[in-house]
Amino acid sequence: MSATVNPSEFLPDAFLPPNFLPSAPSAPLRIPRVLAIAGSDPSGGAGIQADLKSIAANGGYGMAAITALTAQNTQGVRAVHVPPAEFLTAQLDAISDDIGIDAVKIGMLGDAAVIDAVRTWLEKVRPAVVVLDPVMVATSGDRLLKESAEAALQALLPLADLITPNLAELAILLKEPVAADWVEALEQGKRLAALSGTTVLVKGGHLPGGDGAGDGCPDALVNTVGLLGQETVVVPGERIVTRNSHGTGCSLSSAMATVQARVGNWEAALREVKPWLLGALREASALDVGTGNGPVHHFHHVQDRTSSQHSQHSQGPAETPAEGEFAAALRDGAAADLDAIYALDFIRGLADGTLPEHEFAYYLAQDAIYLNGYSRVLARAAAVAPTEAEQLFWARSAQTCLEVESELHRSWLSTRPAAAGLGPVTKSYVDHLLAASVSGSYGVLVAAALPCFWLYAEVGATLHREFLAGGAPAAHPYADWLRTYADEDFAAATRQAIAYTDAAARQASAGEREAMALAFRQSSRYEVHFFDAPRLHA
Structure with a gap:
C-alpha cells in the first residue's frame, strides 16, 4: 500500500510527527506507585538509586526496600553487606x-534467605505487575x-510477570554457555x-558486532504460553557506543x-521505554561521573527541555510564530x-479488505469507548475556548x-458481537x-x-484512495468506515482544528507552546498504538 501523503489536503501548512519520547503520567491521579526491591549503589548509577530515577523519569512514584548495601563506584564493587x-x-x-502498590521491580537479592523473604511477601501481597531483574553478574564481571x-x-521466577536477565544471567539460569549470537540468545530466552x-x-x-543482530541493539519479548501477540516480539534499536552504561539493566x-x-x-x-533508554545512554557523557563505567542519564529528556527554556530566557522571550x-x-x-501507521498489518488489511473481522470488531469497540x-474532552475545549x-x-x-461516528460503530457492532471491555491503550489514551x-x-x-x-x-x-484505486468492490467489508473518514466534512473540520x-x-x-508540542507528540504516539492494539489483543 502506498504511504504517500499530501498534508496540504488538510491544513493551512502543518502536521506533527511524534518522536517516541517517554510519556508523562497518563493522568494526575493515576501515577503508578512502583516499589523497587534491590541493593544500594552509593555512587548513584545502579541499584535502588537507578531504580528510583528510572521510575520518576517514566512518570511513576518510586518506593524502595533495601536488600543489600554495596561499596562500589564506577570502577567496580568492593564489598557487599546483606542485612538480616x-x-x-x-x-x-x-x-x-499502608500504600497501594501498582508494580514491583526486583533487583539484587544477595542470598537465599533474602530471596525466600521476597517470595513469601509476593505470595501474600500478589502485586499486579512484578518485574524480576535476576542480578547475578554485573557488567564488570563482579559476582x-x-x-x-x-x-x-x-x-x-514463576512469581514474576517479566524476567530481564543479561546474557550471562540468562545462561546461568539455564545452566548453559553464554549465547554467542542473537539467534542463540532468542532460543535461550x-x-x-x-x-x-x-x-x-x-x-x-552485550552481543558483539557481527552477532546476527547487525549493527543494532535489539531487544525481544519472549513468551511461549500465548501471553503476547506472538511468541517472540523483537524491538530493534540503535547500538550506542559509550563507556557510560552503569545501571542500564536496573534502569530498563x-x-x-x-x-x-x-x-x-x-x-x-518496551516500545516506549527503549527510546528513552537509548537517549539515556546517548547523553550519558554529559554527566561526567567517575573515571570508569559511568551512569546513564536518566533525565536527559528533562534536561533537554530545561536547557531549551534557559536558552530562551537568556536570549529574551521567543518570537511569536507567524x-x-x-x-x-x-x-x-x-x-x-x-x-509506522501505514506499515501496520491492521491498516493494510483495512485497505484491501483482508483484515480479520474480529480485529476490526475490537478496534470499533475500543473506538466507541474512546469517542x-x-x-x-472536546466539550471541555468548547467551554474554555477564547472565541464564540x-x-x-x-x-x-x-x-x-x-x-x-459512535452510531456507525454501534450499528456495525450490533450485528457482530465483540467481547471487549476497556483496553489498556484506550484507557491510557483517554487518561492522557x-x-x-x-x-x-x-x-x-x-x-x-488534534x-x-x-x-x-x-x-x-489514503485508505479511501486505495479503496477507490482497487475498483471499489461492493463486497469490501469496511467500505463504510473508509467513506466516513474520507468525508469532506471531516476533512474540513480537520483543517479548522489545525487552524485553531x-x-x-x-x-x-x-x-x-513547548507543552502543546509535547501533548501533540504523546497523542500521536497513542494513535499509532491504538491502530496496532487489535493485533496485540488478538
Whole structure:
C-alpha cells in the first residue's frame, strides 16, 4: 500500500510527527506507585538509586526496600553487606500495609534467605505487575549473587510477570554457555520462558558486532504460553557506543515495571521505554561521573527541555510564530509516525479488505469507548475556548463524536458481537486527554486533541484512495468506515482544528507552546498504538 501523503489536503501548512519520547503520567491521579526491591549503589548509577530515577523519569512514584548495601563506584564493587532477611520483611510489610502498590521491580537479592523473604511477601501481597531483574553478574564481571542462592532464585521466577536477565544471567539460569549470537540468545530466552511460564526480555546490548543482530541493539519479548501477540516480539534499536552504561539493566527493568503499570501491555511498554533508554545512554557523557563505567542519564529528556527554556530566557522571550509556522513545525516530523501507521498489518488489511473481522470488531469497540471520553474532552475545549466561533466548533465536534461516528460503530457492532471491555491503550489514551483537559491551558488541550482529527483524516483519505484505486468492490467489508473518514466534512473540520491550534500557539508563551508540542507528540504516539492494539489483543 502506498504511504504517500499530501498534508496540504488538510491544513493551512502543518502536521506533527511524534518522536517516541517517554510519556508523562497518563493522568494526575493515576501515577503508578512502583516499589523497587534491590541493593544500594552509593555512587548513584545502579541499584535502588537507578531504580528510583528510572521510575520518576517514566512518570511513576518510586518506593524502595533495601536488600543489600554495596561499596562500589564506577570502577567496580568492593564489598557487599546483606542485612538480616527479617529486616527486609519489615520494610516490605511496612510499605504494603499502608500504600497501594501498582508494580514491583526486583533487583539484587544477595542470598537465599533474602530471596525466600521476597517470595513469601509476593505470595501474600500478589502485586499486579512484578518485574524480576535476576542480578547475578554485573557488567564488570563482579559476582553479585552467591552461587548457593541460585536454586532459591529459580523458585522465584514463576512469581514474576517479566524476567530481564543479561546474557550471562540468562545462561546461568539455564545452566548453559553464554549465547554467542542473537539467534542463540532468542532460543535461550524461549527455553527460560517455557521453564518459568512467564515472559522473558532478551537483551542484545552485550552481543558483539557481527552477532546476527547487525549493527543494532535489539531487544525481544519472549513468551511461549500465548501471553503476547506472538511468541517472540523483537524491538530493534540503535547500538550506542559509550563507556557510560552503569545501571542500564536496573534502569530498563524499573522503567518497564513503571510503564507496564500505566499502559498494561508489555510490547507497548518496551516500545516506549527503549527510546528513552537509548537517549539515556546517548547523553550519558554529559554527566561526567567517575573515571570508569559511568551512569546513564536518566533525565536527559528533562534536561533537554530545561536547557531549551534557559536558552530562551537568556536570549529574551521567543518570537511569536507567524501564522501556520507552529503547525508547519509539527508537520516536519510527521513522516516517521505516518510510515509506522501505514506499515501496520491492521491498516493494510483495512485497505484491501483482508483484515480479520474480529480485529476490526475490537478496534470499533475500543473506538466507541474512546469517542465517549473524547467527546468530553472536546466539550471541555468548547467551554474554555477564547472565541464564540471556537466554542461552537468544539461543541459541534463533541456532538459529532456521539451522534455520527459512535452510531456507525454501534450499528456495525450490533450485528457482530465483540467481547471487549476497556483496553489498556484506550484507557491510557483517554487518561492522557483528560489530563490535558484539566491542565488549565486551552492550547495544550486542543493540541492533545488534534491528532485524532489529523491522523484519522490523513489515514482515512489514503485508505479511501486505495479503496477507490482497487475498483471499489461492493463486497469490501469496511467500505463504510473508509467513506466516513474520507468525508469532506471531516476533512474540513480537520483543517479548522489545525487552524485553531495554530492560532492558540500564537497566543501562547514559549513554554506553553513547548507543552502543546509535547501533548501533540504523546497523542500521536497513542494513535499509532491504538491502530496496532487489535493485533496485540488478538
